[in-house]
Amino acid sequence: MQASLNHYCLSIPPVDRQAGQEAARYLDTLTKPKGSLGRLEAIAVQLATITGQVKPRVSPPGIIVFAADHGVAEEGVSAYPQEVTAQMVRNFLQGGAAINVFARQIGALLEVVDVGVAQPLEASGLVSRKVRYGTANFLKEPAMSQEEAVAAVEAGIERAEALIKRGIKSLIVGEMGIGNTTASSAMLAAFLCGEKIRGSAELDTEVIGQIQGVVGPGTGLEQERVNHKRSVIVRALALHRPDGNKPLDVLSKVGGLEIAGMAGAMLAAAKHRIPVIVDGFICTVAALLAVKLCPRVSDVLLAGHRSQEPGHQVALSLLDKEPLLDLGMRLGEGSGAAVAFPLVEAACRMIGEMATFQSAGVTDGEGA
Ligand SMILES: Cc1cc2ncn([C@H]3O[C@H](COP(=O)(O)O)[C@@H](O)[C@H]3O)c2cc1C
Numbered sequence: 001m002q003a004s005l006n007h008y009c010l011s012i013p014p015v016d017r018q019a020g021q022e023a024a025r026y027l028d029t030l031t032k033p034k035g036s037l038g039r040l041e042a043i044a045v046q047l048a049t050i051t052g053q054v055k056p057r058v059s060p061p062g063i064i065v066f067a068a069d070h071g072v073a074e075e076g077v078s079a080y081p082q083e084v085t086a087q088m089v090r091n092f093l094q095g096g097a098a099i100n101v102f103a104r105q106i107g108a109l110l111e112v113v114d115v116g117v118a119q120p121l122e123a124s125g126l127v128s129r130k131v132r133y134g135t136a137n138f139l140k141e142p143a144m145s146q147e148e149a150v151a152a153v154e155a156g157i158e159r160a161e162a163l164i165k166r167g168i169k170s171l172i173v174g175e176m177g178i179g180n181t182t183a184s185s186a187m188l189a190a191f192l193c194g195e196k197i198r199g200s201a202e203l204d205t206e207v208i209g210q211i212q213g214v215v216g217p218g219t220g221l222e223q224e225r226v227n228h229k230r231s232v233i234v235r236a237l238a239l240h241r242p243d244g245n246k247p248l249d250v251l252s253k254v255g256g257l258e259i260a261g262m263a264g265a266m267l268a269a270a271k272h273r274i275p276v277i278v279d280g281f282i283c284t285v286a287a288l289l290a291v292k293l294c295p296r297v298s299d300v301l302l303a304g305h306r307s308q309e310p311g312h313q314v315a316l317s318l319l320d321k322e323p324l325l326d327l328g329m330r331l332g333e334g335s336g337a338a339v340a341f342p343l344v345e346a347a348c349r350m351i352g353e354m355a356t357f358q359s360a361g362v363t364d365g366e367g368a
């Protein structure tokens, strides 16, 4: 790993378990039967460990949408053409996308970052950190160099740090990039299969089955084209043999620039003890990448929702996270995380504002 990124990862502090224990004790003094607010209580405790505050805050949230293109889109692996990426970036800037609506609903600061859209883009409000004009088609060559992968991760770190300086108290990262479920499935398969892909032997049927199991319809491919997408991913992994234990090897060979940016933003959140609400499939693969770069990142992550994309449950299981919502969504952009945000806010308000048995003059359960 490049020295500066390695140094950054090593500087990420642990969370504060003691603050979590204090929060758990404090929750039992509030005017409710012990444990009666269920997972909201567990969320409050996790937020306390992350922030070090018994009464944590998550508002205002920040949302960063990273946009980039994928050379592998030319293999016909998406139901939509590549130009939709740039068109959607303009839509984000005009406020008309789903993530804009939900960002307004939750009072989020929203930033859109071009880390690698395949055409020149200049628009008011767009943050340009273009590392290259889309990745290369990874069916033929590595998606990007390791230097480019690191540059995209560092762009994510920089943008998250800028929003954190502006005062956000939680972070949602979203993405836009036609073809990025293909890159995400390939990365997830590499993390999942590890040694079995890295070696030089033929990929056996069991490994091929595992790879195919994490590939789905993305934007809505018909079954026949999902099969084609599976074949593209199996061939790409057989060609590049990424090492699942080397996150930058996986990212540079079969990843995406926006996935790199998202992972970088999560590293920055962990460094600054800011909770991250994880979105759907692509975001969760970015989270796996960030956790591979620095395992401590896992402690600041909350899973916002379960996407319908079949690989998402596999990615969530690898992260050992249980999502808050399961609404049959499969959009990306950070939309599922933004919709889940009010639950996280509810956990904060509960621990921050509820009366204690003592302050409200309510008899607690000890005397019964
Ligand atoms: C109009 C439109 C808006 C989107 N917003 C997010 N995605 C989502 O779909 C893409 C991934 O799916 P695939 O790998 O099948 O291309 C990503 O851009 C993702 O963010 C969109 C897709 C479309 C078409």
Ligand SMILES: O=C(O)c1cccnc1
Pocket: 181, 218, 219, 279, 280, 281, 282, 283, 307, 308, 309, 312, 329, 330, 331, 332, 333
């Ligand atoms: O879950 C996601 O993030 C997702 C699923 C399909 C297409 N785009 C995004």
